[in-house]
Amino acid sequence: MRPTPGVEQLIAGLAAEGWDVLLLTDANSIFVNHWLKTHNLLEAVTQVVTNRAFFERGRLFIEPCMRQTACSRCPSNLCKSIALAQFCSQRPPYARVVYAGDGRNDYCPATNLPQHGTVFPRRGFPLDNLIKKTQSSSTPQVNAKVVPWDDCFTIIKELLPGKTKIEC
Ligand SMILES: [Zn+2]
Structure with missing residues (x-):
């Protein structure tokens, strides 16, 4: 998978700023x-929540990262709201x-x-479309500030002002 432009600089920059x-x-x-x-980002990430994968007798096994029934909007193996709250x-x-x-599974959090x-x-991905839909409805469900992005330099500009000239 090719990284989204700016994602490495974003993660490293956030970690550097504490x-x-x-x-x-x-x-x-x-x-x-x-x-x-x-x-080169292992150190920059505080925690990873994902499905656990391991090889056994030459086969790849994947275990769900959770088995939740509390959130009906999300699949049983992962509700990102629950993971974030934990x-x-x-x-x-x-x-x-x-x-x-x-993604669609980013809408719940x-x-x-x-x-x-x-x-x-x-911008243009399922989360963006779902947020647009709810914001234009009579009962918007997203209270947070919404800042759409095409590459992570938009996010860097918002969160790390003064760091927008990070070398690519
Ligand atoms: Zn959920």
Whole structure:
């Protein structure tokens, strides 16, 4: 998978500024760890929540990262809202929580962000479309500030002002 332009600079930049970075993905641990290692980002990510993968007798097994029934909007193996809430509950209260994503399964956490939070939906992807739909309805479900992006430099500009000239 080719990285989204700016994503390496974004993750490294956030870590350098003392942000905690939680990676929530319905991929699997082998793929994610390989990706992070290849891009020299293992140290920059505080925690990864994903499906656990392992090889046994030459076969690849994937175990669901959770088995949840609490959220009816999300598949049983992963509700990113639950994962995010669990992560936050183990830490001192954050002054600011921001969330970037593109998939359908990013919509649930987007609706649970506080008003002072920010959600970054990738423009033209399912999350962006779902947010647009709810924001134009009579009962919008997203309270956080919405900042659509085409590449991660938009997010860098918003979160790390003064760092927009990070070398590619
Ligand atoms: Zn959910």
